Amino acid sequence: MKKLLLTLFVALGALATQAQEIKWMSLDEALAAQKKNAKPIFMDVYTDWCGPCKMLDKNTFHDKAVADYINTNYYAVKFNAEGSAEVSYKGKKYANPNYVAGRRGRNSVHEFTIFLKVRAYPSMMIFDSKGNVKEPIVGYHTPDQLMKVLKAK
Template sequence: MKRISFLYLLIMLIASCGSTNVNEHYQKDRSSNPIEKRHFLFNFEDESTISPVLEKAKAQKKLIYLDVSASWCLPCQLMKRDVYTDKQTADFFNKNFINYLVDVESDEGPDIKVIFDVKQLPTLLILNEQGDVLKRHEGAYYQEDLIRFASELINN
């Protein structure tokens, strides 16, 4: 009898696990509250290719902060919601970097993914004005960690 009860409980548990889909919940939440660049405090360049971004970095003698992300990437969306809307973080990056956000599925995203050997999203890169990678991080960073990641290059 205990064995039958255990099997019944196990079957019910397995059946109930499939009824709640976190991804579906996130999709519903995301579609009702889209995260758009216009809500960011970061000044992201509105370019479809990286060439004008490199030119601007050269003219202003700044490094480039490049975020390679995707609309379906949850950590990417969390950075958009929590980091790119944070005033202190935005002030630091807007002062010290040319900021560029690339979706791997639009514009030159597929090319950027290949050029910079992006294997995980988000991939956060600091580039010099020639487009050479000075620093790389795979995965999301939050405010303090992102500032720490980038400030090591500013302070040197």
């Protein structure tokens, strides 16, 4: 029994060391960081109720290769498409005036989500090193699929 527990403990420890965290920040923080060190922005546009968004977060964004690649090559932003955060982008403020705090499930769509023309969740937006929006990456992607797309950009 002790041998089995030890083996299980070692296996879980190995899995834990494989998981990696992406260094998420707000869009305002990423845009400020770009002014000091020009680098593209990778933005995860998600909602709290979106199943594929949760799968992307759990399976893809915690993959060591994906996390390392994003942390090295991008400023990473996590943006709730139905959240209450205020966003400043290119001199304009975006908010979610119809947001209802404490609401479970769907909420009002954020003005910045509308500006980005997000049509489905999850959507991953790429901003170039000057902060201009490029094309979205739409839908759930496995780690390998996302890596292929990111390396092709």
